[in-house]
Amino acid sequence: MLLRMSTLLLKTLREEPADAEVPSHRLLVRAGFVRRAAPGGYTWLPLGKLVLDRVTEVVRDEMAAAGGQEVSFPALLPREPFDTSGRWTEYGDLLLTLQDRRGADYLLAPTHEEMFTLLVQDMTSSYRDLPLLLFQVQTKFRDEARPRGGLLRGREFLMKDAYSFDLDDAGLTSAYDRMRTAYQQIFRRLGVEHTIVAAVSGAMGGSASEEFLAPAEVGEDTFVGCTACDYAANTEAVVTPAPPARPVTAPAAAVHDTPGTPTIATLVELANERRLGGRDDWAASDTLKNVVVVVHHPGRTDEIVAIGVPGDREVDLKRLDAALAPATATLFDDFAVRPDLVKGYLGPQGLPIRYLADPRVAPGTAWLTGANQAGRHATDVVAGRDFVPDGAIEAAEVRAGDTCPACGGGTLTIRRGIEIGHIFQLGRRYTDAFRVDVLGADGKPVRPTMGSYGIGLTRAVAVIAEQHHDERGLIWPDAVAPADVHIVAAGRDGQIEAALSLGATLVRAGVRVLVDDRPNVSAGVKFTDSELIGIPRSVVVGRRLMEGYAELRNRRTGDRQELPLVDIPGVIMGRLG
């Protein structure tokens, strides 16, 4: 491959686009790899397309090596399969739907569980046909409320999605482990630093689930690590260690007048002032905060639910949603229509609505909480005695310094990350929905169990740019660079001809070459463009051409080396391995 910049569709920008915020977005636009074409949609320009294709090839290669077979489905799908799986409603507003001329419902697929399941249903009939690992590389659509970060979150993006079909749990576990290993290999080849964290499966359904997160300030996921062990989890998946049940030692609950204390802070202050229960050391963590939310069950009517968390913690709506999936929750604030819910003075005792409590609200624990009367709170309200939650829920915020749920010894640290891959064991949710069975060796039907494995390819390009750049521009890893060598002709005394000739020599040896053969462009411009574009090594054919020398540069280290022109191909071949 030899690309000539004199004819390449490329325009680098000296100034940053006004709408670009994150580094990857700024650089990819400035360097002429992509440009915005629609809200949440980007055009891949020649250089960007080369990178995207190389990323895709790495993924394909590793998927094939892991036994995957590539197929391709339409992106435009009819409604019926998604009705069968329930996702037409469960996926919510994020599903990009449309109608054809007859008014029939269609969607632009966000993922393809249904279609893969149907394909396997159609084409398999015996246990001998399994296991299967199928994948595709395809454009996905989501009606994102707010696309952001350039390529990081679009409404249309390229994704590799893969699905495994196995006869039993052991097969699923094996496929899952194989994918996990393949993903580590993929991200290693792509040069993407990442952490594997325990995750929740969300609207997809299923059980075991892990995310591959690229640590980054601009990331939208928050995850924890442990100071003592190797535990790592998305905050949505952090499980709170429940204290053991303890015997009830507290006296009977007592109601106190606590006027003007609708918040935890005001309550604690007043409780200490008045020495409620004979104490003046009340802390927010002694109180039980009860937050009312509206739970939206897909396809059913909304439900009003109270969530109880220790008063020193906020309810984390992301964690709450994850715990309620596929239902979602929003804060309830229409207390006018529910006079039986006393805002600011809610307690779990005798609440007229369903009550879900944080695991820390263990049987035997005593709390200072609302008395369900305006201006009154109750002390010594004991879980298991004065109230019994309708269930436990992981809704309280996770904080740095919390005890690690895995080892119990270390504490948690918190970081942000970009989700670049997600693997999980779906189980039989979809094979059940579509009643997929194959005949087992004993002649009885067996229902296959599935795994689902995704990598955001568009996003991967952005993450690579996010992790590999400096103040001058991009620095692509060898495996995905748009070219292996950037030859810069810095001069007009035959430098362009010499550069093209060197390029031709390298191309014959299988090297990908970009030549800056633009006439009448100053050397300075070519150097800055070269650094912005970020091809890992460049050859400057310049003023020492007459002596037969050129300069080899390393974009990452900045190293420069004057070499005889004739030696350059050999040196480059050596370094490319």
Added chain:
RNA sequence: CGGGAUGUGGCGCAGCUUGGUCAGCGCACCGGUUUCGGGAACCGGGGGCCGCGGGUUCGAAUCCCGCCAUCCCGACCA
């Protein structure tokens, strides 16, 4: 969906408060001359229903109303 901001040649912006030589600047682009290893200089040019619709006015990029779009924060989000 809430909060904030912004819409003026391809890109980045000024002009709006105080309506009238305001349609302008930088980059990019075209022609010419010079320059040629770190975003060159000079000369000459082309390109904009000032987001859309309505209103006020003799006159609107500028004031008023409505709408749309984009970006940022939050909500939302495999």
